[in-house]
Amino acid sequence: METKNLIIAIALxxxxxxxxxxFIQGPHMATQQAQQQAQQAAQQGQAAQQPQQAQxxxxxxxxxxxxxxxxxxxxxxLKESPRVAIDTPRLKGxxxxxxxxxxxxxxxxxxxTVDPSSPNVVLLSPLDTQDxxxxxxYWSAEGKDFGVPDGDTLWQADGDTLSPGKPxxxxxxxxxxxxxxxxxxxxxxxxxTITDTVSNSGGAPVEIAPFGxxxxxxxxxxxxxxxxxxxxxxxxFDGSLxxxxxxxxxxxxxxxxxxxxxxxxxxxMGNSDKYWLVAQIPPQDEHLAATISYEPKGDFYQIEFxxxxxxxxxxxxxxxxxxxxxxAKVLDMLSDYRDNLGxxxxxxxxxxxxYFWFISKPLFIVMDAIYSVVGNFGISIMCLTILVKAxxxxxxxxxxxxxxxxxxxxxxxxxxxxxxxxxxxxxxQEMMQLYKREKVNPAxxxxxxxxxxxxxx
Numbered sequence: 001m002e003t004k005n006l007i008i009a010i011a012l013x014x015x016x017x018x019x020x021x022x023f024i025q026g027p028h029m030a031t032q033q034a035q036q037q038a039q040q041a042a043q044q045g046q047a048a049q050q051p052q053q054a055q056x057x058x059x060x061x062x063x064x065x066x067x068x069x070x071x072x073x074x075x076x077x078l079k080e081s082p083r084v085a086i087d088t089p090r091l092k093g094x095x096x097x098x099x100x101x102x103x104x105x106x107x108x109x110x111x112x113t114v115d116p117s118s119p120n121v122v123l124l125s126p127l128d129t130q131d132x133x134x135x136x137x138y139w140s141a142e143g144k145d146f147g148v149p150d151g152d153t154l155w156q157a158d159g160d161t162l163s164p165g166k167p168x169x170x171x172x173x174x175x176x177x178x179x180x181x182x183x184x185x186x187x188x189x190x191x192x193t194i195t196d197t198v199s200n201s202g203g204a205p206v207e208i209a210p211f212g213x214x215x216x217x218x219x220x221x222x223x224x225x226x227x228x229x230x231x232x233x234x235x236x237f238d239g240s241l242x243x244x245x246x247x248x249x250x251x252x253x254x255x256x257x258x259x260x261x262x263x264x265x266x267x268x269m270g271n272s273d274k275y276w277l278v279a280q281i282p283p284q285d286e287h288l289a290a291t292i293s294y295e296p297k298g299d300f301y302q303i304e305f306x307x308x309x310x311x312x313x314x315x316x317x318x319x320x321x322x323x324x325x326x327x328a329k330v331l332d333m334l335s336d337y338r339d340n341l342g343x344x345x346x347x348x349x350x351x352x353x354x355y356f357w358f359i360s361k362p363l364f365i366v367m368d369a370i371y372s373v374v375g376n377f378g379i380s381i382m383c384l385t386i387l388v389k390a391x392x393x394x395x396x397x398x399x400x401x402x403x404x405x406x407x408x409x410x411x412x413x414x415x416x417x418x419x420x421x422x423x424x425x426x427x428x429q430e431m432m433q434l435y436k437r438e439k440v441n442p443a444x445x446x447x448x449x450x451x452x453x454x455x456x457x
Contacts, residue, residue, distance in 0.1 A: 069298075070128050077126035078104060082154070084168050085161045089188050090327065095162065096126065099151040100170055100182060102192065103127065103134030105326055110275070123276055123326060130218075132300075135270075135278055135324055137194060137212040139180065140306065147174035148208060155182070164188045177202030178312070190327025191337060199317040206312050210320055212280040213304035214270045219247045223273070230351040233292045233303050234279075235269030237262040241345040243272075245292060250301060254294025262290040268343055269303050270325070277349045281323040282307060284342050331364070363388070405440045 072080075081098035086105070093104040105124040112118045124133050139148045149155070155170035162168045167185040174180075178200055185193040200206055223231045223246075232247040245253075245260060253260065265287050270279030282288055282305060290305040312318050323341065329350045338346035352360040363384065371380040389396075412434060420427040435441070 071130055072128050074125055074129050077128040084157050087161055087163050088186055097155045097157060099136060099153060100155050101134050101136045107328060132217040135214045140209045140211055146176045149180055162186055189333055190325055192324040194324060195321040197317055197319045198312050200312040200314055203314050205314050207309045209307055209309040211306040213302055214278050214280060215300055215302050216271050217300040223247055231273050233301060234272040236267040236345050237264035239344045241348050250292060251294045255296050259291050259293040264288055269305060271303055272349055275328055277325060277329050279325045280305060283322055409438060
């Protein structure tokens with residue numbers, strides 16, 4: 001019986017691995033590989049084109065198209081607009097005054113390789129670079145004949161450097177009575193706070209709607225092909241996390257002319273890579289419509305939201321504050337933002353898995369705590385393994401004890417088989433009585449192994 005239980009456990013594990021590899025991971029990886037090859041071919045055969053207007057489920061004509069795009073070096077692209085420098089303990093870069101785009105961010109704490117002399121990781125890049133990646137925030141005046149700031153608007157800044165405790169305010173007037181002021185703040189980590197004030201000196205009220213987006217050109221060449229790791233658009237809409245649409249999924253929809261649309265009150269949305277996140281975070285009481293899409297002609301992913309219209313009274317003003325995250329996905333940091341800003345599931349931007357996150361997240365926290373002591377992830381993993389085995393010991397010990405009892409019953413079971421071998425019903429009845437007399441559960445040797453499978457998976 002001991003051997004039989006072991007064989008059953010091994011067979012179950014093998015079946016799970018085969019199903020996973022053949023029917024889930026295999027087709028998924030093959031699809032991603034084919035899509036990546038198609039994308040590379042498309043990139044070689046077409047010039048980059050400008051982002052197209054994203055349709056919103058509630059306000060389909062709210063956004064403005066970006067200006068024309070040409071491909072130049074990063075250094076040349078940075079010179080195309082006056083800029084406000086960004087300098088924090090973790091970030092360096094700049095904000096383009098043309099379009100008020102946050103499109104130049106370098107992570108001070110992270111490098112491209114393990115070589116300490118390798119370049120720092122570049123997170124965001126301007127529109128005219130090959131791998132453009134940026135975030136912006138505008139106002140829409142759909143169907144109206146007065147001007148609002150767009151991608152070509154040149155803002156004026158009251159400072160030359162944005163740093164913690166040193167905000168910068170950008171201003172622009174449309175010459176028709178509307179003045180837009182944008183105060184940008186940043187904390188010591190990766191969170192921007194953007195406060196917009198719109199003043200109306202005209203004689204009639206006006207209606208405008210805020211909208212923001214994150215645009216990512218191209219699919220990262222090192223994007224994970226693993227089924228269990230999410231990379232691509234991500235968001236929380238009405239309190240529900242949507243992390244099922246990877247680059248490959250959104251791209252496939254875009255090539256068929258399809259877009260993902262959502263309505264929500266509050267939440268957040270953006271683009272997530274293995275280690276980095278760029279996310280628009282509107283006010284959590286603001287009703288909005290969001291779109292996630294891929295544009296094949298321009299080869300870019302766009303995550304966009306449009307909020308409800310607001311009325312700016314004649315002779316009055318309105319103020320709106322939102323946040324933008326752009327940086328590394330550090331669990332403690334994301335958890336603090338989740339709690340302090342009321343951002344549902346913000347810590348789940350780190351992919352702990354759809355089904356077993358409640359196990360994998362605590363395991364990661366323990367492993368990270370061990371690492372903070374030993375300073376080596378290899379040793380940390382070994383210590384975690386020993387700790388998990390120790391926690392599982394009671395289950396394993398019960399399994400071993402049950403197997404030992406079954407082993408002791410082997411002679412008696414053999415006698416019953418010899419005596420009732422031709423009468424299966426009687427044999428089963430006698431066997432159950434034997435188990436009952438000896439207080440042995442034949443399944444006890446196998447069930448603890450099944451319980452441990454999710455943890456080790």
